[in-house]
Amino acid sequence: MITGSGSPPVTYLDHASTSPVRPEVAEAMAPFAGARFGNASGAHRMARDARRALEDARETVAEALGAEPAEVVFTSGGTEADNLAVFGVLGAAVERGDRSPTAVCSAVEHPAVLQPCRAAAKGWAAVAGVPVVAVREVGVDADCAVDLHALEAALDPSVALVSVMLANNEVGTVQPLAEVVARVRRLAPGAAVHTDAVQAPAYLDVAEAAAGADLITVSAHKLGGPKGSGALVVREGTALRPVLHGGGHERERRSGTHDVAGAVGLAAALDRAARTRDAESARVAALRDRLADGLLGALDGVVESVDRRRALPGHCHLRFAGVEQEELLVLLDDAGVCASAAAACASGALEPSHVLGAMGVGPADARSAVRFTLGHTTTADEVDRALAVVPGAVARLRP
Numbered sequence: 001m002i003t004g005s006g007s008p009p010v011t012y013l014d015h016a017s018t019s020p021v022r023p024e025v026a027e028a029m030a031p032f033a034g035a036r037f038g039n040a041s042g043a044h045r046m047a048r049d050a051r052r053a054l055e056d057a058r059e060t061v062a063e064a065l066g067a068e069p070a071e072v073v074f075t076s077g078g079t080e081a082d083n084l085a086v087f088g089v090l091g092a093a094v095e096r097g098d099r100s101p102t103a104v105c106s107a108v109e110h111p112a113v114l115q116p117c118r119a120a121a122k123g124w125a126a127v128a129g130v131p132v133v134a135v136r137e138v139g140v141d142a143d144c145a146v147d148l149h150a151l152e153a154a155l156d157p158s159v160a161l162v163s164v165m166l167a168n169n170e171v172g173t174v175q176p177l178a179e180v181v182a183r184v185r186r187l188a189p190g191a192a193v194h195t196d197a198v199q200a201p202a203y204l205d206v207a208e209a210a211a212g213a214d215l216i217t218v219s220a221h222k223l224g225g226p227k228g229s230g231a232l233v234v235r236e237g238t239a240l241r242p243v244l245h246g247g248g249h250e251r252e253r254r255s256g257t258h259d260v261a262g263a264v265g266l267a268a269a270l271d272r273a274a275r276t277r278d279a280e281s282a283r284v285a286a287l288r289d290r291l292a293d294g295l296l297g298a299l300d301g302v303v304e305s306v307d308r309r310r311a312l313p314g315h316c317h318l319r320f321a322g323v324e325q326e327e328l329l330v331l332l333d334d335a336g337v338c339a340s341a342a343a344a345c346a347s348g349a350l351e352p353s354h355v356l357g358a359m360g361v362g363p364a365d366a367r368s369a370v371r372f373t374l375g376h377t378t379t380a381d382e383v384d385r386a387l388a389v390v391p392g393a394v395a396r397l398r399p
């Protein structure tokens with residue numbers, strides 16, 4: 001059980017938002033936040049020590065993601081990696097002489113993909129070398145899986161980038177990435193395929209699931225690593241224009257002094273995830289089923305947003321008819337249960353869910369949705385505590 005700063009004890013069911021740092025990850029990082037502080041780009045012994053740790057981390061990350069070490073670009077997290085993929089690929093297309101490249105993405109991408117695409121479409125990215133981009137957003141089915149027919153219709157040889165996430169952060173749906181890649185290779189042979197795999201590595205073997213992708217985003221803090229550390233895999237031969245210019249770090253793909261502790265943390269978290277993935281997937285899925293079935297049995301008017309067999313094991317996304325999500329989340333928080341709704345923006349306010357909208361869920365229904373996400377610290381006791389709290393809170397809010 002997690003103990004927060006106040007009472008009651010915290011039942012933390014918001015792992016898709018962020019997960020607690022695993023003790024072994026913190027331990028691996030500690031020396032680099034202290035005595036081993038060298039700048040990995042330097043030449044003296046302190047620098048060489050940091051460089052060694054960075055390159056060891058790179059090897060581990062590469063192995064976990066099915067990449068070569070030289071294909072790993074360390075970033076400040078998932079958002080930066082997604083931005084680098086979008087602007088980097090489109091910018092490279094422009095450099096090759098394509099004056100108006102087309103980007104295709106699913107309508108349920110994280111804002112870290114959607115917003116760069118939309119910004120590029122508005123010409124805001126001119127500074128990054130992308131004049132005007134045509135963006136095609138592809139819809140999803142009622143379970144949030146990308147519509148492959150609509151994808152086919154969006155693909156043609158003008159497409160430079162296709163971005164489809166490996167698993168959705170809100171409802172947890174795992175996307176048919178191999179099928180996406182096959183269609184892109186056939187219909188848009190010049191396009192690079194990017195997948196945002198941020199939610200996946202705790203439960204999916206990304207090396208296998210994203211084997212066909214040209215670019216892969218990961219972020220450490222979703223799997224027991226530190227916030228502010230991530231990576232973009234850029235497969236050999238994929239043209240990428242840098243977004244951050246400076247000292248030419250990361251083989252000219254991302255300038256900036258390395259966060260060695262962050263890279264070590266990402267590597268340790270991915271390594272740990274790989275070792276525990278199968279057992280954790282089964283353990284967490286069983287707990288998720290207990291939570292979902294318990295709530296479905298205890299209350300009328302509860303709907304699962306997606307078929308859980310198509311979702312990550314830790315996701316339990318439910319809609320409680322007649323309830324406003326914001327009010328329910330406050331009552332749950334008062335009782336020590338941390339859950340969330342649609343993606344919270346930086347202010348913490350709830351925004352209407354573009355994901356549920358794309359799935360065909362009406363606005364009122366979407367406002368009744370709550371996302372419980374379980375993870376590596378979740379216990380049966382926590383699930384039972386949520387089962388003891390949620391039905392009463394929902395009943396209080398219903399007329």
Ligand code: PLP
Binds near residue numbers: 112219220221230
């Ligand atoms: N992509 C997805 C699918 C996410 O869930 C998140 C985090 O919420 C991000 C990207 C952004 O990652 P970061 O928080 O490391 O910037």
